[in-house]
Structure formats: C-alpha cells, structure tokens
Amino acid sequence: MAVIKAFECIKPAKEMAEEVAALPYDVYNREEACKAVENKPYSFLRIDRAETNFDSSVDTYDEAVYLKAKELLDKMIEDKIYVKSDRKCYYIYELTMNGRVQTGIVACASIDDYLNNVIKKHENTREEKEIDRIKHVDTCNAQTGPIFLAYRKNDIIKEIIEKVKKNAPIFSFTAEDGIKHVGYIIDEENDIKTIENEFDKINEIYIADGHHRAASAVKVGLKRRKENPGYTGNEEFNYFLSVLFQEQELMILPYNRVVRDTNGLTKDEFLNRISEKFDIENRRDVQIQPVEKGTYGMFFENEWYLLKAHKDIMSDDAVEGLDVSILQDNLLYPILGIEDPRTDNRIDFIGGIRGLDELERRCGSDMKVAFSMYPTSISELFDVADAEKLMPPKSTWFEPKLRSGLFIHEL
Numbered sequence: 001m002a003v004i005k006a007f008e009c010i011k012p013a014k015e016m017a018e019e020v021a022a023l024p025y026d027v028y029n030r031e032e033a034c035k036a037v038e039n040k041p042y043s044f045l046r047i048d049r050a051e052t053n054f055d056s057s058v059d060t061y062d063e064a065v066y067l068k069a070k071e072l073l074d075k076m077i078e079d080k081i082y083v084k085s086d087r088k089c090y091y092i093y094e095l096t097m098n099g100r101v102q103t104g105i106v107a108c109a110s111i112d113d114y115l116n117n118v119i120k121k122h123e124n125t126r127e128e129k130e131i132d133r134i135k136h137v138d139t140c141n142a143q144t145g146p147i148f149l150a151y152r153k154n155d156i157i158k159e160i161i162e163k164v165k166k167n168a169p170i171f172s173f174t175a176e177d178g179i180k181h182v183g184y185i186i187d188e189e190n191d192i193k194t195i196e197n198e199f200d201k202i203n204e205i206y207i208a209d210g211h212h213r214a215a216s217a218v219k220v221g222l223k224r225r226k227e228n229p230g231y232t233g234n235e236e237f238n239y240f241l242s243v244l245f246q247e248q249e250l251m252i253l254p255y256n257r258v259v260r261d262t263n264g265l266t267k268d269e270f271l272n273r274i275s276e277k278f279d280i281e282n283r284r285d286v287q288i289q290p291v292e293k294g295t296y297g298m299f300f301e302n303e304w305y306l307l308k309a310h311k312d313i314m315s316d317d318a319v320e321g322l323d324v325s326i327l328q329d330n331l332l333y334p335i336l337g338i339e340d341p342r343t344d345n346r347i348d349f350i351g352g353i354r355g356l357d358e359l360e361r362r363c364g365s366d367m368k369v370a371f372s373m374y375p376t377s378i379s380e381l382f383d384v385a386d387a388e389k390l391m392p393p394k395s396t397w398f399e400p401k402l403r404s405g406l407f408i409h410e411l
Contacts, residue, residue: 002118002151003110004199005239006088006192010142010408011183016081017171020044021181021403024145026212030060042081044405047072048136048144061132066139073140073408082408090186090195091407092164093243097179097400102249103161105186105195106407108239109149109205111221114214119149119205120385122395125215133216134223143217143241143409146402148209150378153246156198160191171406179400183407206385208250208378209398214240224411241409243402247378253352253397254290254373257327258362260346262369263337267301270335270369274298277330278307287356290374293323297372299359318383323374324395336369342393349394 012020019040025048028036033049046052050069051060058064076082091106113119137143164184172182186192207214217240224237231238262270274280278296283304288297294309313330315321320329332338338347348367350358352375359370376396384391 002113002199002202002205003239004105004107004205004242004244005110005196006090006186007108007236007239007241007409008085008088009091009106010077010082010084010410011091011170011406012082013080014171016042017181017183017406018173018175020076020081020405021173021175022048022405023401024210024404025049027401030056042076044144047076047140048404061135066135069136070140073142073144084410087187088192090192091170092161092184092186093402093406094165094182094184095179095400095402096182097251100251102245102251102400103165104243104245104249105157105161106146106183106241106243107195108236108409109147109242109244111218111238111240112233113205114218114240117388118203119207119214120388121207121211121214122381122385122389122391123207123211123393124390125212129212130216130219133213134219137216137220137411138223141411143411145210145213145241145404146407147207147214147217147240147242148398148402149242149244150206150208150247150250150381151199151202151204151244152382153248154198154202157195158246160186160195164191175403181403181406204382204386205244206382208245208381209396217241220411235411236409237411239409241407243407247382250378251399252375252378252381253399254375255324255394255397256350256352256359256373257332257371257394258348258350258359258367259332259336259338259369259371260367261336263335265335270300273335274307274331277313278309281306281308287360287372289356289372290323293374294326295374296323296327297356299356299363299370299372300368302363318380318387319389319391322376322380322384322391322395324376324392327371327373328392351397351399353397353399 019042022043022045034052037043037052047069050065094103170183174180221237288304296307298305
C-alpha cells in the first residue's frame with residue numbers, strides 16, 4: 001500500500017512559472033549550466049546549480065555553493081516570485097510534446113515506502129552522486145526536483161485528473177524546446193481523500209527516472225530522523241517530492257550506443273563475428289530506427305546495417321531479455337571488448353531524442369560504430385523492478401523531462 005500525500009507546495013507566482021522553470025540539474029555539466037542561465041535571472045537552475053553564481057575558482061561542491069542556493073531560494077520567496085500554499089493539496093502536471101500529452105499527479109511519496117520496496121527501483125545509485133543532492137536538499141531545507149514515478153492504470157484517479165483539467169490552470173506556457181507545461185491544483189477535499197485512498201490500494205510504485213534524487217531525499221529524511229529522535233513520522237522530511245504518471249501515459253525513447261573502435265578487427269572480421277549471433281542486412285544509406293524487439297540499426301563505415309538477433313540468444317529473463325542486454329552480452333562485450341559499459345571510456349550513450357543523425361555525426365568524428373536501439377518498454381521496466389533486479393546502464397530515456405522549480409516541497 002503506497003502512501004502518497006498532499007502537501008503545502010511552494011510554487012511560482014502564475015506569471016513567473018515560465019521564467020523559473022528549468023531542466024533537471026543533471027542534464028548539464030558546469031559549463032552548460034552557466035550558459036543556460038545567461039540572461040535568465042529567475043531560472044531555477046541558478047538554485048539547482050548554484051555554482052553558476054561563482055567563477056570557476058570556486059569548486060562545484062564548495063559549502064558556499066549550497067549556502068548560495070538557500071540564499072537565492074529564500075530571496076525568491078521573500079520577493080513573492082514563489083508563494084507557499086497554506087493548505088495541503090495535490091497538483092496536476094501536464095506536459096505536451098509533439099502533440100502527445102502525459103499527465104501526472106504532483107504529491108509526496110513516503111521514504112518508508114522506498115525503504116520497504118513499495119517504491120521499486122531498477123538502477124543502482126552511486127554515493128558520490130548522491131552527496132551533492134543530499135547537501136543541496138538539507139541546506140535549502142527543501143526538495144526542488146521531483147522524482148519521476150510510475151504506477152499501473154487507475155480509472156478513478158484518471159477521472160479526477162480529467163475533471164480537474166477542465167478548471168483554469170495555475171500556470172501554462174510553452175518552453176523554448178516546444179514542450180508545453182500546464183499545472184492545475186486539486187484542492188477539493190473529496191478529491192484529495194479519494195486520491196489518497198486509491199494510492200493506498202496500490203502495492204507497487206516504480207521509479208521511472210531520478211534514482212539518485214530519490215536516494216538523496218531518503219537519506220536526508222533518515223538524517224533528520226536521527227537529529228529528531230522524537231519524530232512521529234508525519235514530519236515533512238519523511239516524504240519526498242514526486243510526480244506520478246500512469247503507465248499508459250509514458251513514453252520511453254531508445255538509448256543508443258556508439259563505440260570508439262572495432263577492438264582491432266578488420267571490417268570483414270567484425271561483420272563475420274556479428275553474423276554468428278545476428279542476421280545482417282546492408283541497408284546502405286537508409287537510416288534504421290528499429291521497430292521491433294531483437295533488432296538493431298548499426299552505422300559502420302558510412303553504411304547502415306539491420307541486425308536481427310538469432311532466436312537462441314533471446315531470453316525470457318527480465319534482464320537478460322532486454323535489447324540492451326542482448327547487445328551487450330553478444331556483441332559489445334565478446335566482440336568489441338566492452339566489459340563494463342559503466343566505466344569503459346570507449347563507449348558512449350546518446351539519448352534517442354537526439355536522433356539518428358547524431359549517430360552518423362559521432363561516427364564521423366570520434367567514434368567508429370553506432371547502434372540504434374529499440375526502446376525498452378514500461379512493462380519491461382516494471383518486470384525488472386518486480387524481480388528486484390537491475391537494468392543495465394543507460395537502458396531508458398524518458399521524454400519529456402520534468403521541469404524543476406515549478407513545485408517545491410519544504411522540509
């Protein structure tokens with residue numbers, strides 16, 4: 001049973017939503033973040049990546065950076081750029097990309113559900129990546145980037161969402177990348193109670209994206225519990241900011257691969273080795289975006305090839321049967337020598353949003369061969385998480401990305 005609760009949200013004034021909304025902190029390196037906030041004095045990225053307020057002599061993880069983030073957030077609240085709700089509500093966050101709409105419930109999830117595996121994971125987290133967000137959340141006393149959660153279809157929650165979307169939005173804007181963002185408030189008591197009760201009937205919630213943010217939020221909550229031994233469990237630090245989407249709402253794009261060399265193999269040797277596990281069809285200059293499981297596009301020496309996995313290397317196992325696993329276990333490792341894709345600098349990963357032209361471009365610059373993937377499905381993600389297993393790195397690329405700064409949860 002999932003505890004998904006309403007909360008007193010800190011949100012931008014209606015006319016400021018577009019000004020503050022920013023892509024997640026982890027899609028940028030420092031240089032890109034600095035460029036992204038140029039001429040954008042209210043961008044939430046200035047808070048999420050507060051090192052953008054300092055020159056390069058100040059380390060990204062310096063204590064002054066986190067104190068600056070808190071100072072900026074407090075100032076924006078003081079200046080009424082942000083306003084705090086005086087009652088606990090749910091919210092709706094609707095995103096439209098290329099005509100396709102997905103709508104989520106903005107709420108707070110329980111750290112105990114995370115610890116007890118009601119909220120299921122499919123990725124490992126790295127402690128060094130968590131530390132930054134732990135410091136950021138703890139210093140700001142707020143969670144500023146929502147965790148992207150998914151749950152199975154629920155008609156009652158969907159009916160409430162559709163009803164509330166007939167009301168006037170609390171914000172509505174189209175960002176520079178063409179994605180439309182609309183927010184609504186769910187403030188009727190009956191709707192709030194119904195949503196809470198419906199989530200209480202749900203036994204599994206899944207992290208779609210934001211494993212490090214979730215782990216960091218949980219660790220801040222546990223830290224606060226130690227600091228407050230008389231805690232009741234109702235304090236806000238026991239919960240973390242989330243946007244929850246029903247499974248049918250979500251779109252996963254492929255996460256493509258590029259490799260720097262052919263591991264010393266000639267063209268003929270490389271293709272012959274591949275043919276032991278895959279059927280190969282030369283498509284010349286026709287770009288290949290796979291349309292079914294077990295198929296791959298390969299761009300190599302300015303030509304596209306369609307690869308189809310032999311039946312004997314397919315698997316019903318939740319992890320081994322993933323397309324990314326089949327490619328890794330039967331081509332990237334045994335042929336190209338990519339033993340650990342997490343650490344091998346000969347491989348890189350390119351989100352499907354960047355298209356196939358990007359694969360060709362990389363092969364014309366710093367890479368030798370590229371693979372276009374069939375996207376992992378949401379049901380495959382659920383199967384891996386239900387089996388309490390882990391996906392290989394870079395298995396899923398969700399679009400559109402949730403913006404930070406539109407909903408803030410104060411601890």
